[in-house]
Amino acid sequence: MHVWAGRLLIGIAVGHLLLAFASLIPQLTVLAPDGLPGVISAPWHPPQMDRQAAFWSSLGSFAGAQLLWGIWVxxxxxxxxxxxxxxGLALLVLTALQVTLAPYSGFWLNFLxxxxxxxxxxxxxxAEATS
Known part of the structure; x- marks a missing residue:
């Protein structure tokens, strides 16, 4: 069961990153005209909200940590x-919080x-105790 849990965590994270990058790459010159280091510069005003959203939905998302979590499991x-x-309980609580904050999202996949x-x-x- 834990092998499948790890595989699912990895698959969900990779899928999220692939979808995020697929939507980000065509707009990269618009989102980062001066290169990637300036994408998340402060202050966060409406003119930069598209840049912020692009970063936090890809590299800054939970997907990187979830990928590492899946590899570890x-x-x-x-x-x-x-x-x-x-x-598992920590992931369950985190997923419940994420689904509460963003009900129309892919966070539901993390329940499995x-x-x-x-x-x-x-x-x-x-079995471990008897051997």
Whole structure:
């Protein structure tokens, strides 16, 4: 189950980044006329809101952290280690907050890996304790 949770986290993050970059690349010269370093400069006024939205929906989004989270979960599962149940509960709480703040979003997809990580698989700890 944890292998699938890790794969789902990675897949959702990569999918989000691909969609964000696909929508960002055609407008890159408009969004970053002076190059990427000036894209998120302060202050945030209405003339720069399109630049801010482009950054926070791609590189500045949760997708990068989610990708790392998925890689960690997958690596732990493949090494025979089981991430703590708190890992799944933390993702569940975070996802519930994200869905509350942005109900018309892809955050709903994170409920499945969160529930997989939160599930207490009977016998999985008992097998480790007896060997």
């Amino acid at each position: 997958l690596a732990a599962a493949q090494a025979g280690q089981r991430p703590s149940r708190g890992t 890996p969160a529930l997989l990580l939160s599930a207490n698989v009977p016998g999985s700890r008992g």
